């Protein structure tokens with residue numbers, strides 16, 4: 001059986017005509033009134049499908065993502081195109097190959113061996129669609145597009161994803177030589193565009209294609225303000241969201257595994273490094289809402305809402321659960337296949353619900369979701385909620401549905417949230433929500449609570465950082481504190497404000513503005529210490545990073561809970577400080593200079609030990625370690641001895657028991673070794 005035939009078989013097997021017609025009441029009515037047996041019905045369906053296929057023209061599409069866990073956009077488009085093949089008047093049949101080239105282990109562009117394999121797989125495709133997000137766009141996607149345009153010059157490349165929908169990036173993306181760019185939601189117009197590709201510049205055809213930029217003129221007109229991006233967009237309605245079905249099949253799906261493009265299996269999927277996600281290959285990743293009801297000033301959604309008037313929409317609960325049910329079935333099939341191949345099935349599945357704010361759904365919707373989900377899917381799940389919409393009652397409903405991981409975006413204290421981020425949420429509400437989770441825990445309903453915070457915000461001064469620490473101290477235990485380094489992108493409202501106020505207010509540098517070190521995953525700030533160390537907020541924000549991880553009766557993340565225990569804290573240990581300094585000294589090629597460097601470090605470390613022992617001998621046993629570290633005299637010492645402070649921070653990163661490489665990395669175990677490390681050729685302290 002050729003690949004194409006296999007594709008066809010898989011289309012028929014996995015998204016059937018029945019699926020398509022599920023919501024079509026008229027057709028259902030006809031079927032209900034005809035006494036046709038199931039077998040006859042299937043035979044008729046197959047015959048009809050065969051006849052239809054004979055009249056159809058084939059279009060072969062490759063859909064590529066390089067975002068490790070977020071393959072949902074390519075699955076959504078694949079499902080849509082497969083559905084299109086079954087429309088009664090459809091003149092085409094789509095054959096789709098999906099590629100997930102996401103991985104966390106390697107920095108830099110894809111190696112040539114990987115490009116060779118990809119080119120081989122793409123050469124029979126008619127179109128190449130790439131879904132890209134900002135965090136690895138420059139490093140992975142830009143070189144990939146250049147390679148593909150060079151190696152396969154006649155294959156149209158269509159770019160989508162948040163880099164393309166972020167208006168500020170539009171021109172830069174277009175200049176890569178791509179052939180079309182989706183600046184809204186692709187589903188509605190993609191089939192028409194592909195089917196009319198040769199005529200796409202014809203004004204009559206072009207005016208029917210919303211959501212896509214097709215020529216230089218479109219970019220120019222948007223740039224000059226002649227038309228707004230919004231005029232080109234046409235978002236999905238809730239009804240359409242219900243009708244479109246995601247392709248969760250594992251056939252014709254390829255992943256990057258040990259530098260080989262292999263057939264996808266759950267075991268081969270890119271690992272999650274974020275500790276709020278389970279270290280489990282059998283995760284179902286899904287979102288059934290689009291957009292977000294808020295407009296935080298640092299966020300990409302805010303950019304879009306301002307420019308695109310995008311609103312929060314949800315599938316019906318029935319359609320959402322129906323999709324989840326299919327996804328679970330497809331995962332089960334793939335796990336069975338693993339067993340046939342001599343692999344194990346892996347751990348029990350877990351759902352990662354990626355809605356931007358699940359609690360933005362009404363209480364009634366959540367109850368409906370709970371009832372259907374428990375009946376048809378019944379897997380433990382993770383979800384994200386905003387404190388603005390989350391209530392104790394919603395927490396209880398979600399817990400009843402199976403939520404075991406709850407991620408809440410706190411970001412900062414009430415005042416800073418309003419002043420800098422356009423977020424209106426009360427600190428008291430945060431405390432109340434943590435109390436609800438804690439009370440449920442006392443009743444045996446365990447929810448792991450992850451609270452996101454934003455650090456290294458150049459607009460915040462020390463006192464504002466201290467206010468956030470005060471809030472953290474009032475939150476009910478236990479919870480995980482997850483600091484994220486502020487990222488503004490190129491077009492967010494806060495980026496504009498930053499550019500305006502930067503010089504006048506002498507604002508600190510942003511991590512993302514470095515040109516040499518490369519991209520960040522927002523949790524690897526240690527790689528950027530040489531860029532950030534002169535920032536006014538460097539020390540206090542880095543101390544906040546020390547708190548990454550679980551807060552409970554013994555710990556504040558990587559810090560011991562009480563300052564007394566800092567006396568024996570590994571990161572203050574003389575031997576550990578010396579061995580980290582030795583690692584840096586090895587970067588110095590001149591032996592004499594290296595020896596002198598080490599002598600200087602030994603003196604600094606010895607002086608620091610005296611300072612810290614003296615300070616710690618004067619504290620009472622109830623003093624929290626964080627309060628001790630942000631006292632004026634201790635902070636001042638670190639400010640004046642910045643290199644010593646960086647030495648401490650790097651000890652924390654290097655010691656395996658602390659896992660500080662990523663501030664949101666698993667606190668319990670390192671899942672794998674990465675190549676991520678400081679690559680500077682000179683000592684950074």
Ligand code: SF4
Nearest residue numbers: 292294295296299301
């Ligand atoms: S709530 Fe989250 S997704 Fe929505 S605008 Fe704010 S940061 Fe963005």
